[in-house]
Amino acid sequence: MDYSLAVTEHFILTLRIDERSGLRAVHFLKNGTIVHKTAYSRESEWRYPMSHNGDYSCVVFTRSPDGSVARTKTRSLRFAKATPVPSAPKNEEFAVVGVNTVTGIALEVLAESKNIVEVIDPTRTLSGMAFGLPITHASRPDVLTIGHENYRSAVELDFPFRLSSADDNILTRALYRNSAIDIYRTARSFYLRGLLEGANFLQNYILFKFNSRIPYKAVIGAGTRLGVGGISAVVHPDARIGENCVIGQQVTIGSRGKPGDLPVIGDNVFIGPGSMCLGGKIGDNVTVGAGSVVLEDVPSNVVVAGVPAKVIRRKE
Numbered sequence: 001m002d003y004s005l006a007v008t009e010h011f012i013l014t015l016r017i018d019e020r021s022g023l024r025a026v027h028f029l030k031n032g033t034i035v036h037k038t039a040y041s042r043e044s045e046w047r048y049p050m051s052h053n054g055d056y057s058c059v060v061f062t063r064s065p066d067g068s069v070a071r072t073k074t075r076s077l078r079f080a081k082a083t084p085v086p087s088a089p090k091n092e093e094f095a096v097v098g099v100n101t102v103t104g105i106a107l108e109v110l111a112e113s114k115n116i117v118e119v120i121d122p123t124r125t126l127s128g129m130a131f132g133l134p135i136t137h138a139s140r141p142d143v144l145t146i147g148h149e150n151y152r153s154a155v156e157l158d159f160p161f162r163l164s165s166a167d168d169n170i171l172t173r174a175l176y177r178n179s180a181i182d183i184y185r186t187a188r189s190f191y192l193r194g195l196l197e198g199a200n201f202l203q204n205y206i207l208f209k210f211n212s213r214i215p216y217k218a219v220i221g222a223g224t225r226l227g228v229g230g231i232s233a234v235v236h237p238d239a240r241i242g243e244n245c246v247i248g249q250q251v252t253i254g255s256r257g258k259p260g261d262l263p264v265i266g267d268n269v270f271i272g273p274g275s276m277c278l279g280g281k282i283g284d285n286v287t288v289g290a291g292s293v294v295l296e297d298v299p300s301n302v303v304v305a306g307v308p309a310k311v312i313r314r315k316e
Contacts (some may be wrong), residue, residue, distance in 0.1 A: 005074050014046045015058050020044055027059040053082045058178050075268035093117045097147030099130045104200035107131050113174045122154035180210045180230025187216040239263040248273035
């Protein structure tokens with residue numbers, strides 16, 4: 001088999017085969033370990049971007065019309081020109097602008113990702129400490145500034161923001177790495193402390209990113225998590241969900257509008273994807289099968305499934 005193996009565009013490993021007979025699949029190897037596989041096709045060229053230095057080669061599988069497969073290993077090619085993206089500075093210092101609840105909300109959202117060292121008071125009337133940080137009256141050249149966009153006229157802002165879930169700003173970027181349940185817990189904390197502006201911002205962000213409605217008024221116990229990060233879940237604002245539960249994607253935990261018919265779910269409950277819990281209380285240690293519709297009370301230590309959901313097995 002005639003082939004050429006070369007580096008193109010500085011970092012692309014390119015394999016070309018002149019013969020077009022038969023179907024071919026290619027495995028790309030780095031230092032003898034497979035790093036990429038292609039499906040069988042009639043292509044004559046395959047490309048793989050090399051991001052690390054090493055010895056690269058390919059194994060070509062050619063399938064004949066009778067179903068037999070021939071295996072051909074190419075020569076090795078050493079790549080030593082990898083240029084990884086530089087790491088961001090780890091010791092950058094930030095200051096937040098304003099002594100108010102919006103600044104406090106921003107501080108909590110950014111606490112784990114930014115090294116915030118001071119608070120700037122643009123009115124120049126306050127001194128001492130705020131949010132556990134020293135108050136200053138002006139920005140410093142070596143400190144990056146974060147503040148609500150309305151402070152632009154008073155302070156030159158490096159990272160302006162609004163409490164808008166649809167914006168691309170320093171707050172939404174910090175939230176992006178978090179799961180829906182983590183963001184809910186911060187929103188719940190804001191709500192319990194009367195910081196409704198922050199609670200609503202985070203609740204709307206969950207809806208914007210995950211297409212899920214996880215109200216901060218709902219009570220969700222410790223250790224409970226949402227499947228696939230929390231995609232397409234809908235929870236009633238008055239729901240009470242126990243500890244260490246797993247709630248799959250596209251689950252609805254609601255009611256049918258009857259008086260007192262509010263969702264209550266016990267501890268250690270698994271609710272499968274696509275299920276609806278629309279009535280009755282669910283006990284502890286219950287498994288709700290995928291696609292089920294729960295309309296009545298469910299005792300503890302059982303498996304339920306179906307539409308409407310029925311007990312199909314008791315747990316030991």
